[in-house]
Amino acid sequence: MSIIERMWYTPKKTALACLLYPISKLFFLIAKRRRQEQSSSAYKSKLPVIIVGNITVGGTGKTPVVEAICHYLLKKGFSPAIISRGYGGSAKSYPFMISESTKPCQCGDEPYMLSKLLPNIPIVISPKRVDSVRYIESQLQDVNVIISDDGLQHYALARDIEIAVVDGKRGFGNGLLLPAGPLREPVQRLEEVDFTIINGGGDISFENSFNMRLVPSCFVNIATGQTLSISAFQKQYQNDDLIAIAGIGNPKRFFDQLASLGFHQLKVRAFPDHYAYKLQDFNDLDAKLVVMTYKDAVKCESFAGRNFWYLKVEPKIEDGFFAQLLSKI
The missing domain is CATH 3.40.190 (D-Maltodextrin-Binding Protein; domain 2)
Structure with missing residues (x-):
């Protein structure tokens, strides 16, 4: 664990966290303004959009939640598609739809993993998720629901359902926003989402929260x-x-x-x-x-x-x- 992560996940605020706290306040104001600006002109898809994201930096178990939702929707007769930023990938152009010949270095490890776990579900990646949604709407006529792997803070895309995933073991660390803490948004943001999935259980609980085990x-x-x-x-x-x-x-x-x-x-x-x-x-x-x-x-x-x-x-x-x-x- 790096020095920064140890600071984030030390319950009491360390001296370094206190030093960085004023920057966290500035981060909050910038993020709040960005949300307001993007939300005011957000793209609204004609298809239902489900966002699976988190409010902390790092992995919380979003991708397994996406996998579980897709399996369920397939059983219920839906034709879902997945969109992702494709972090770590380097496709020549976007939006980029994963195929059998795609390599992890092109699309990122998590989209590639999902393509192997869900071979019959189209996965489209782009740093701008709206572009992926537009591509699905124009090119994939059978799709009737879109699941976004991550993107809770991507407010340029309107959403119908928000699902936040929380690491039940690490929780919210010291409860501070970046860079003093691990939070992208305040914990109160979880009061706005439709569902909270607690990965690994623990003492964390919100209204409409559900535990998940791997x-x-x-x-x-x-x-x-x-x-x-x-x-x-x-x-x-x-x-x-x-x-x-x-x-x-x-x-x-x-x-x-x-x-x-x-x-x-x-x-x-x-x-x-x-x-x-x-x-x-x-x-x-x-x-x-x-x-x-x-x-x-x-x-x-x-x-x-x-x-x-x-x-x-x-x-x-x-x-x-x-x-x-x-x-x-």
């Missing part, structure tokens, strides 16, 4: 596609030298999850969120097996050895959420 289902070999149940993997590799890799918003969540499965002796290495892996990153790892998240795995497919595995998880959202979501669409 339930481990199996281990998958990145090179061969072989799957092993949790118990089979434990039996076969429990005593082997394992190292856990994570380049996500909160790597500790993944490491704790592995520990809860009985892997207490493993080594861990955290990389920055959205890190672009290369083979050289693994040359000095003194371990027989490498275990990572699926988000990390999709960026290692081109060079993964037979000792590379990822833990497959399934998002499980508390009962009642989907029925209420459907009533609002």
Whole structure:
């Protein structure tokens, strides 16, 4: 964890946080004015738009929520499409629709991951989400609902439903706005959203809030596609030298999850969120097996050895959420 993150997630305000607090006040005023200006001329799609976002910097579990919503809507007969900024991607032009030949470096790791998890759902990326929506409206006539992976603060796009995802373990840190704290918007912003999803449970609760768990289902070999149940993997590799890799918003969540499965002796290495892996990153790892998240795995497919595995998880959202979501669409 960096010095900045330690400052953010220290309950009491540190000296550095106090020093940066005046800048946070300025950030609040700029963000408030930006919201007012963008909202006054926001583009309103003819299709229902669902925003899945957060109010903190870093990963909170938005992408699994998008995955779960899409699976549900497909079962109910909807034809959803996903839009994303495509952070970390470098497509030659935008909007860019992901295809089977698209690589993670073109579209970003999270959209690429969603394209593998939801192969029948179109995913369009652009730094300007309105451009993606216009593309869907003009080119994808079968789509009847749009889900935005992130974008709660992208007020240039009007939305019909807002869903905020909160990391139940880390919460809101010291409760301050950037740069003194991890907040993009004040916690009171959650009083405006339609739903709050609490990832990992905890003591946080809001009106219309629902808990979500990322339930481990199996281990998958990145090179061969072989799957092993949790118990089979434990039996076969429990005593082997394992190292856990994570380049996500909160790597500790993944490491704790592995520990809860009985892997207490493993080594861990955290990389920055959205890190672009290369083979050289693994040359000095003194371990027989490498275990990572699926988000990390999709960026290692081109060079993964037979000792590379990822833990497959399934998002499980508390009962009642989907029925209420459907009533609002």
